[in-house]
Amino acid sequence: MKAGTELVEIDDRDYQVAVEHARGDYMDAVNSSQAAQYNVPISQVGSSSQIRSARADVTNAEAGVAAALKAVEEAEARLVEAQANARTANLDQGRYQLLIGKKEISQQQYDQTVAAATSANATVTAARAAVRSAQEAVKQAKARLGQAQATLANAQITPKQISATQASARANEAKAAKLKASLDQAELNLSYTRVFAPVDGVVGERGVQVGDNVQAGQQMLLLVPRSDVWVTADFKEPQLDHMRTGQHAEISVDALVGQTFAGPVT
Numbered sequence: 001m002k003a004g005t006e007l008v009e010i011d012d013r014d015y016q017v018a019v020e021h022a023r024g025d026y027m028d029a030v031n032s033s034q035a036a037q038y039n040v041p042i043s044q045v046g047s048s049s050q051i052r053s054a055r056a057d058v059t060n061a062e063a064g065v066a067a068a069l070k071a072v073e074e075a076e077a078r079l080v081e082a083q084a085n086a087r088t089a090n091l092d093q094g095r096y097q098l099l100i101g102k103k104e105i106s107q108q109q110y111d112q113t114v115a116a117a118t119s120a121n122a123t124v125t126a127a128r129a130a131v132r133s134a135q136e137a138v139k140q141a142k143a144r145l146g147q148a149q150a151t152l153a154n155a156q157i158t159p160k161q162i163s164a165t166q167a168s169a170r171a172n173e174a175k176a177a178k179l180k181a182s183l184d185q186a187e188l189n190l191s192y193t194r195v196f197a198p199v200d201g202v203v204g205e206r207g208v209q210v211g212d213n214v215q216a217g218q219q220m221l222l223l224v225p226r227s228d229v230w231v232t233a234d235f236k237e238p239q240l241d242h243m244r245t246g247q248h249a250e251i252s253v254d255a256l257v258g259q260t261f262a263g264p265v266t
Contacts, residue, residue, distance in 0.1 A: 060148070079127035195220075
């Protein structure tokens with residue numbers, strides 16, 4: 001037979017299943033690796049954007065707190081001014097009340113003093129409300145600042161998460177490479193279920209039949225190469241007198257009646 005002729009075929013169903021299983025595991029790992037690689041640049045872009053946005057929010061929130069504190073100061077100053085005006089107006093009303101009792105001023109003058117005191121007291125009440133409102137605005141501004149700072153802190157953690165994503169991507173790549181090796185091994189094992197003649201030759205000493213179970217290392221047949229056939233012959237010393245290396249010889253074998261082979265003496 002010629003080199004490449006199939007000599008033996010082993011039932012390959014178990015090996016086919018192993019190949020398909022290994023191929024599925026490998027494809028899953030490849031998909032996971034690609035997904036992880038896609039997520040790395042997306043995470044990097046998102047991280048930079050989040051940090052910039054969070055820093056801007058913190059800056060704006062800090063400005064908001066400063067403005068709210070400034071508003072409190074202004075409201076408190078207006079309250080102090082209103083309280084001073086109210087004290088003056090109330091004192092005037094007290095004096096005018098004595099004078100009206102003595103008929104030393106007109107009723108119109110007294111009424112104007114009362115109106116001025118009432119207005120001044122109302123201004124104090126409004127100023128106090130403005131101070132409370134400004135103080136509440138400070139609390140809200142500080143709360144917004146706290147939220148912005150927390151958001152910035154979370155955004156600054158993102159680079160660490162990116163490093164974890166990159167590590168995961170590398171781990172998936174390594175897993176895919178490992179499973180590729182398993183797939184290669186499974187395909188190699190499958191290829192072993194078909195044995196081909198490595199050289200031209202003749203099959204002899206066949207040790208198995210169709211349906212037999214074989215074990216690893218078991219000799220199933222013997223392939224005798226045609227290109228390197230040699231014969232050992234025993235001669236008596238007197239028959240060797242005229243034999244020389246390289247001489248042409250014709251060989252016959254008792255088991256092969258009617259066939260002769262040609263070759264050189266070595």
